[in-house]
Amino acid sequence: MSAMSDASHGAPEHPEHDPHLAHHFDDAQQQFDAAKMGMWTFLVTEILFFSGLFCAYAVYRSLYPDLFEGAAKYLNTTLGAINTLVLLFSSLTMAWAVRCAQLEQKKGLILTLALTLACAFGFLGIKYAEYSHKFHEGLLPGANYSAALHQGPEWLEEHGVDIHSHAPIPEAVEQAALAKDGRSYGLFFGIYFAMTGLHGIHVLAGIAVILFLLIRAIQGRIKRENSVIVDNVGLYWHLVDLIWIFLFPLLYLIN
Amino acid sequence: MSDTANKASPHGAHDEHGDPYAHIHVSSWQTLVAVFVALVLLTSLTVYVATYDIGRFELAVAMGIATIKCALVMGFFMHLKYDRALNRMVFLGSILFFTLFLGITVIDLDSSKPDIESYRRENPVKTAPATEESKPSGEATKPGDPKKSGEPGQHQKQK
Incomplete structure (x- = not known):
């Protein structure tokens, strides 16, 4: 509300003051644009935050191309692809939730937010399965990498070990769990856990804010004015979702 | 596709106080579903392409497809196609600085490649240091490991 409208009403209080419009904005349009621009500025800092990890990835992949190629074979492409689809679907339901909020469709808003939340939990569930598998297999960052020691009998038989004898694993087999030049895949898994871990923390934060929206929506407190x-x-x-769109081919689809 | 949420405010009715509603672009659900289908198809494409060995173009193709997906999400799901030019500029600014960051690092890396290669020739990787050293991690013989415990391969881990 501008000073001019104050004068014309002749009262310091605004009788028609819109509760959704903060005093320091001229009108709803300005408030909306400011909110959006603030969010975009935050997203920019997020992109630059992740760019450090993408940069580390680029440097190490360019230094050790064979290591990345070999290590990526330990990742489950199917689970990665399913998680991509889960996140893409959650993006669809989230975009639909925005539409429902703008059109004040309360039931639709609750449904789409709940679906988005379910997808977020689904994503983390699949991620949990992937992580625990890697922990058990010794596919760990840096010096903790110990894949050869954790391999199952099928893998050992494939590499010519008699699993019924108690003889030690031949060195050649241990080497099979390493890159061609004898380097450990620990470097790759360091990058893998850092990138997907930071992304996972963002999914957790997303769950928190979507849950907040869902509660507000159920309370009927989301209107067109504050959509x-x-x-x-x-x-x-x-x-x-966008970060994952890049992480998926970079980590899972190295041929 | 370009309908707005201005259902209750003909212009002029509120000209003293400004419009009570912001002019918001509302995407039609058909647009959203179409974008989703395109994203799923592109995901299938990138997984399919990865099953073939296309050599050094692999990374470029994968990143190209990811960039198209990124553009679809930003343009439609994030409304950037219909948003203020300022927000597009803010976003493009981040891409500019990301490119600078990555580009300068890669140029630097490129110029030190000869040094890296000569270092590698002088210091070849001998054995498997990681597997040798990190053996007593304890995780291998955890009793709760459902897949491994009790299997014959287990004994060989004690070398």
Whole structure:
């Protein structure tokens, strides 16, 4: 509300003051644009935050191309692809939730937010399965990498070890769990856990804010006037999806 | 596709206080579903392409497909196609600095490649240091390991 409208009403209080419009904004449009620009500025800092890890990835992949190629074979492409689809679907439901909020479709908003939340948990569930598998296999960062010691009988038989004898694993077999030049895949798994871990933390934060929106939606407190809050959470959630869109081919699809 | 949420405010009705509603672009659900289908198809494409050995173009193709997916998500899901030019500029600014960061690092790396290669020739990797040293990690013989415990391969881990 501008000073001019104060004068014309002749009262310091605004009788028609819109509770959704903060005093320091001229109108709803300005408030909306400011909120969106603030969110985009935050997303920019997020992109630059992740860029450090992408840069580390680029440097090490260019230094050790064979190591990345060999190590990526330990990742489960099917689970990675399923997780990509889960996140893409959650992006669809999130974008739909924004539409529902703008059109004040309360039931649709609750449904789409709940679906988004379910997908977020699904993503983390699959990630948990992948992580625990890697912990058991010794596919760990840096010096903790110990894949040859953790391999199952099939793998050992494949590499010519008689699994019924108690003889030690031949050195040649231990080497089979290393890169061609004898380097450990620990470097790759360091990068893998750092990138997917930071992404996973972002998914957790996304769950928190979507849950907050869901509660607000159930309480009927999300109206067209304040739907920008859904819009901004949506922007954040799509960014989480975007990061994964790049992580998936970079980590899982190295041939 | 380009309908707005301005259902209740004909212009002029509120000209003293400004429009009570912001002009918001509402995406049609058909657009959203179409974008989702395109994203799924592109994901299938990138997985399919990865099963073939296409040599050094592999990374470029994978990143190209990811960039197209990224553009679809940003343009439609994130409304950037319909958003203020300022927000597009803010986003492109981050891409600019990301490119600078990565580009300068890669140039630096490239210029030190000869040094790296000569270092590698002088210091070849001898054995398997990681597997030798990290053996007593304890994780291998955890009793709770459902897959491994009790299997014959287990005994060989004690070398």
